[in-house]
Amino acid sequence: MGSSTKKKILVLGGGFAGLEFCRRFKDEDTSIMLVDKKNHHLFQPLLYQVATSGLSAPQIAQPLRGILRGRDQLTTYLDEIQEISLEGKFAKGKNRIYEYDYLVLGLGAKTSYFGNDHWAEHTHGLKTLNDALGIRNHVLRSLEMAEMETDSEKQKRLMTFIVVGGGPTGVEMAGALAELGRHVLNRNFRHIDPKNVRVILVEGSDKILGNYSDPLPASAQKQIEKLGVEVRCGNMVEDIRAGELDVGGETIYAGTIIWGAGVEAVPLTKQLGAPLDRAGRIKVCPDCSIPGHPEAFAIGDIAHLVDTKGKPVPGVSPAALQMAKHISKIIAKEIETGQMRKPEERKAFTYFNKGNMATIGRSKAIAEIGKLKMSGMPAWMAWLVVHLIFLVGFRNRIVVLLDWFYSYINYRRSARIIFE
Amino acid sequence: MGSSTKKKILVLGGGFAGLEFCRRFKDEDTSIMLVDKKNHHLFQPLLYQVATSGLSAPQIAQPLRGILRGRDQLTTYLDEIQEISLEGKFAKGKNRIYEYDYLVLGLGAKTSYFGNDHWAEHTHGLKTLNDALGIRNHVLRSLEMAEMETDSEKQKRLMTFIVVGGGPTGVEMAGALAELGRHVLNRNFRHIDPKNVRVILVEGSDKILGNYSDPLPASAQKQIEKLGVEVRCGNMVEDIRAGELDVGGETIYAGTIIWGAGVEAVPLTKQLGAPLDRAGRIKVCPDCSIPGHPEAFAIGDIAHLVDTKGKPVPGVSPAALQMAKHISKIIAKEIETGQMRKPEERKAFTYFNKGNMATIGRSKAIAEIGKLKMSGMPAWMAWLVVHLIFLVGFRNRIVVLLDWFYSYINYRRSARIIFE
Known part of the structure; x- marks a missing residue:
């Protein structure tokens, strides 16, 4: 459908960065190609809820085609990118080649x-829908096995869950697992008491949620x-072995080990010839373009940038959204004027931190908005409201609300299903 | 927890038959064991909605432990039964042995x-949650592939879906697939038009929904x-080969072939030494007990019975529920009086047909309630109401209602997610 005079914009990745770019960019005179290996956009901040049976997968995943329905200048491709040539201005997928005038690289991060890559086989990551469903299956199955188990040592091990990483992902996961045992599964078993589920949160630094100001971590x-x-x-x-984790000179035995300790950019960045940081992220110019390639931008978790305030932009969804908005303006203007500018002539990106919040469990959270610090119920209410507003565009907002409301009242969870 | 004086009731299968028995049977002086290889009860009549992205899996699947929560005399086991000894009064699972005084066999049917068992590898069944999620993945992926395909023959094939079997399962499935293409995916693609999706419903007899009176099938x-x-x-x-189906001397090429043509009892019935019909179902006594074993009952889709009205009891969920209620009364009375009766002394089962209804699509259905015959919108409204009422006990009733309501208004579907 694209005519040859139309500028081609290639967007790689339908996460917060790539999708937001597509939503923002509505120039009629361009041809946008969005490529993702998944058919859906994932609301990652609630992934731990899928892992702990609170929400179903479709409640936090929305088909990209559905979101971008009716946008005739935009074509969505289900494809996995295998190579990017910044020199040749094309990307190669498993199914076809995508040529571009502008590139928006938003492929994100992975666990x-x-x-210690061999730890992967003994732990569950928490980045994809499959990870979350894998954890759900494993946790529910472990409790089923514990109910059957007659050896009390083995039973204890099945009921022990280790979460590695004291950042928001790890804290939310550990809290939700503890609630599952303490409240949700109450009176569901006859031979075990899920209240005895043991959840251990392991953090290498000296406090959890260390990016918050004191006294919030405490x-x-x-x-x-x-x-x-x-x-x-x-x-x-x-070290981590099957069902065993060594920390502080001690070995902990656990039926489930969840790894939420760190992320790095997808491996594809290594092929680009662009400067990378230690986590494999592309060190972008102040305008978010890739050095030497003003037509190629990297945004979201795949980008490393110290912004105009002199602070590194964090790998969080608001930053990805803001970067997407920033470059959509740059590109729209240049296409309108027909002139590509140099990175230093473009506006530099500045991250606006609206605040941070992490939930721990029902009525339990911390929040930091500017100089305002909250914890407990008020922080949790704030977290709830923000996440509900944030789900705008997700068709099942009301359903999510109802589910949470229901869970809040009677501590049930709607998605306690083990798939075969 | 069970003392030795308590009677042990073993319930195999947590489908409509087995679960209803557990719900009905509330004698404090018994020890009930419910064994299922899945951790959830499945609302099978809506399985086609999961397959066609209308509902998420947890919306039609509910954890057995959750449903039977707090029933202290009842223990649920996640286990797969491998052998049943009617003589020895025990069943052997993968994990342990279950001895019983009364047996309730409700293991149901399979595709x-x-x-022609080799057809299984070229078709999708529609009996389990995995089947439904498999169809959803396959259908959505086929359309993604069609969008990429440049060979128009291959493209057509990817967009052709065959449903075998003109019973309610096949009709509902075919109707939902056609709606998916015609309405739901409208304006989602750029290179294909989902309206051109071809759905073929193949039925061996001379009409679809042949168990309804004329003129409803027409x-x-x-x-x-x-x-x-x-x-x-x-x-x-x-014959069926990969992507090919022979019928009436013609070969039809299709990317997806769904098999909804027939069911048979699970293979375990063959070990019992009980009389079976051609579909492997146990020919039970009029009270639903297995001939020669008054302490063992078979109910639901696994049982074959011509009831007191002289008609074979159909393999539908209302029949399973009624059978469960019937035998729960028999067993409760016998445990109360401490005396096991002979099958001929017990009340015989009579199926009460409250009516049949099958849905075809939005505003499209047929229904037959006694002498009343309905089709189109009134039948569809009746179908909707009955299924919503039927979902009682399912915690997500409201959510299902909302989802349907939403779909009804704007033809969207909430669960269009391809899992990896």
Whole structure:
């Protein structure tokens, strides 16, 4: 459908960065190609809810075609990118080649084991829908096996869950697992008591949620300990084997080990010849373009940028959204004027931090908005409201609301299904 | 927890039959064991909605432990039964042995290929949650591939779906697939038009929904043809190969072949030494007990019975529920009086047919309630109401209602997610 005079914009990745770009960019005179290996956009901040049976997969995943329905200048391709040539201005997928005038690279990050890739086979990551459904299956199955188990040592091990990483992902996951045992599965079993589920949160630094100002990390630790979670800070994981984790010179035995400790950029960045940081992220110019390639931008978790305020832009969804908006303006203007500018002539990106919040469990959270610090119920209410507003565009907003409301009232969870 | 004086009731299968028995039977002085290889009860009548992205899996599947929560005399086991000894009064699972005083056999049916088991690898069944998610993935992926395909023959093939079997399962499936193409995916693609999706419904007998009185089958055919479905009656399937189906001397090429033509009892019935019909179902006594074993009952799709009215009890969920209620009374009374009766002394089962209804698509259905025959919008409204009422006990009733309501208004579907 694209005529040869139309500028071609190739968007790689339908995550927060890529999708937001597509939504923002509505120039009629361009041909936009969006390529993702998945057919859906994933609302990653709620992935832990799928993992702990609180939400179903479709409630946090929305088909890209559906979101971008009726946008005739935009074509969505289900394809996996295998090579990008910045020189040749094309990307090669499994199915076809995509040529471009402008490139928007938003392929995001994947779980990082900091060089210990063999740990992957003994742990569950928490980045994809498959990861989340895998954890759900594994956790529910472990409890079923514990109910059958007659050896009390084995039973204890099946009921022990380790979460590695004291960032928001790990904290939310550990809190939700503890609630699952303490409240949700109450009176569901006859031979075990799910209240005895043991959840251990392992963090290498000296506190959890360390990116928050004091006293919020300490408050978060107090709140999560109230749920029965054991918090172990100050020691890095030494080794992980099947059902075993070494930390601080001790070995912990656990039926489930969840890895939420770190991410790195997708491996494709290594092919680009662009400068990378230690996590494989592209060190972009202040305008988010890739050095030497003003027509190619990297945004979201795949980009490394110290912004105009002198601070590194964090790998969070608001940053990805803001970057997408920023470059959509740049590109729209240049296409309109027919003139590609130099990176230094373009506006530099500045991250506006609207605040951070992390949930721990029902009525338990911390939030930091500018100088305002909250914890407990008020922070949790704020978290709830923000996440509901954030789900705008997701068709099942009301359903998510109802599900949460239902869970809040009676501690049930709607998605406790083990798939075969 | 069970003391030795308590009677042990073993319930195999948590489908409509087995679960209803557990719900009905609330004698405090018994020990009930419910064994299922899945952790959830499945609302099978809506499985086609999961397959066609209308509902998410957890919306029609509910954890057995959750449903039976707090029933302290009842223990649920996630286990797969491998052997049943009617003589020894025990069943052997993969994990343990279950001894019983009374047996309730409700293991149901599985897809039958009428002796052509090799067709299974080229078709999708529609009996389990996995089947439904498999169809959803396959259908969505076929359309994604068609969007990429440059060879128009291959493209057509990817957009052709065959449904075998003109019973309610096949009709509902074919109708929902046609709607998916015609309405739901409208304006989602750029290189294909999902309106051109070809859905072919193949039925061996001379009409679809042949168990309804005339003129309902003809009305159903007219309604489904309005949706664009091609109906081919009067010829049995001759052969199925990968992407190819022979019927009436012709070969049809299709990217997807769904098999909804028949069911048979699970293979375990063959070990019992009990009389079986051609579909492997146990020919039970009028009270639903297995001949020669008054302590063992078979109910639901696994049982074959000509009831007191002289008609074979159909393999539908209302029949399973009624049988469960029937035998729960028998067993409760005998445990109360401490005396096991002979089958001929017990009340015989009579199936009460409250009516049948099959849905075809939005505003399209047929219904037969006693002498009342309905089709089109009134039948569809009746179908909708009955299925919503039927979902009682399912915690997500409201959510299902909302989803349907939403779909009804704007032809969207909430679960268009391809899993990896």
